[in-house]
Amino acid sequence: MTHSLPLDHLTVVECATFVAGPSCGLTLAQLGAEVIRVDLPGGGSDHLRWPLADSGASLYWANLNKGKRSVAIDYRTPEGHELLVELGTQPGDGAGIFVDNVVGRHRVTHDHLAARRPDAISMHLLGFPDGRPAVDYTVNAAVGVPDMTGPPDSAVPVNHVLPAWDLLAGSTAAVGLLAAVSRRTHTGEGASIDLALSDVALSTVGSLGWLAEAEQDGSRRPHGNHVFGSFGTDFATSDHQRIMIIALTEGQWRALCDVTGTNAVFAALEKALGTDLRNESARYELRETIASILRPWFGARPLSQLREDLDRARVLWSPYRTMRQAAEDARTDATSVAGEIDQQGIGAMLATGTPLRWSYPSAEPLAAPVVGADTEQVLTETLGLTSLQLGRLHDQGVVSSTSPVDAA
Incomplete structure (x- = not known):
């Protein structure tokens, strides 16, 4: 039709x-x-x-x-x-x-x-x-x-x-x-x-609240690949690739902790600092600490293994690609x-x-x-x-x- x-x-x-x-x-x-x-x-x-x-x-x-x-x-x-x-x-x-x-x-x-x-x-x-x-x-x-x-x-x-x-x-x-x-x-x-x-x-x-933020708190400074207001940053893999990991919601944070086997580590961190990492703002405030804890786990695995593990755990993530790779994927994707x-x-x-x-x-x-x-x-x-x-x-x-x- x-x-x-x-x-x-x-x-x-x-x-x-x-x-x-x-x-x-x-x-x-x-x-x-x-x-x-x-x-x-x-x-x-x-x-x-x-x-x-x-x-x-x-x-x-x-x-x-x-x-x-x-x-x-x-x-x-x-x-x-x-x-x-x-x-x-x-x-x-x-x-x-x-x-x-x-x-x-x-x-x-x-x-x-x-x-x-x-x-x-x-x-x-x-x-x-x-x-x-x-x-x-x-x-x-x-x-x-x-x-x-x-x-x-x-x-x-x-x-x-x-x-x-x-x-x-x-x-x-x-x-x-x-x-x-x-x-x-x-x-x-x-x-x-x-x-x-x-x-x-x-x-x-x-509309994003950035003007109001600037008047209230001053100009926001750049902080690299970290996602503002939540946890999200890039990690290197063992085969020299890079991936972006995001944990916006409590469920995504739980999936990330489960797949990396870091639940006990982060529970101890919460107790020591008197914080709750189920809270998005707490994950943002401790972003550098969280990243340093997770970095060795990602660095010990190649992209192919990470793809399988992260997808199975329903982690929010993506590999970094070149525009050429994106074009190749688009051409082969029906x-x-x-x-x-x-x-x-x-x-x-x-x-x-x-x-x-x-x-x-x-x-x-x-x-x-x-x-x-x-x-x-x-x-x-x-x-x-x-x-x-x-x-x-x-x-x-x-x-x-x-x-x-x-x-x-």
């Missing part, structure tokens, strides 16, 4: 680069929305962003734009600006939805859209609410997370490689757009939404959200689909278009341009198209 995807009634025009905006569009596309990505002719500023394939094509771009359609329009020109407004204000209950992170005088604003379609929905992604620029790394630095990250003896802040705020902004933007669509369905009203990366970061650390696709300009590529697992089989990951691959079809079928009009726009450099032969 063929199942329709939940958002196959929506058409979203995305005019955004880098991570936040494109990840919003990707989320919606993987749920069935038609997402039309608009770039300047030749590609946006992120078109050749690392990591790159051996062919020179961007693995980053190809994976963030899977399943979308690509239109190349120079919206800096009056004609191109008009085309972009037309795309963003097409009629229909599921159309009139626009996502962008463009800055400057060439940007298509909500006012431009609302003048043509009063119930238009726009999502504008920016750095700070006042329009100042920001990216994930600058926002992360400003919100204080690197100051809490890294080894305990680090004299400098430590960045991390995951663009967490970009990805959270993309997910928040997708939720915001769907909320606006729902509201429009019930009220007939459009929406103009601004989403600042700095607000996403501040809202998130606030239940994985990853699968191989044939990506134009790259060839066979491991890619991922939506992480949402529906009661029916999820759609397989789709390839990304090359820049401009859908320009002619979208402008003729959606906007009704004639071949003569399209040819004139091509000659003027307002639009560009890429054929499969050109992209190969």
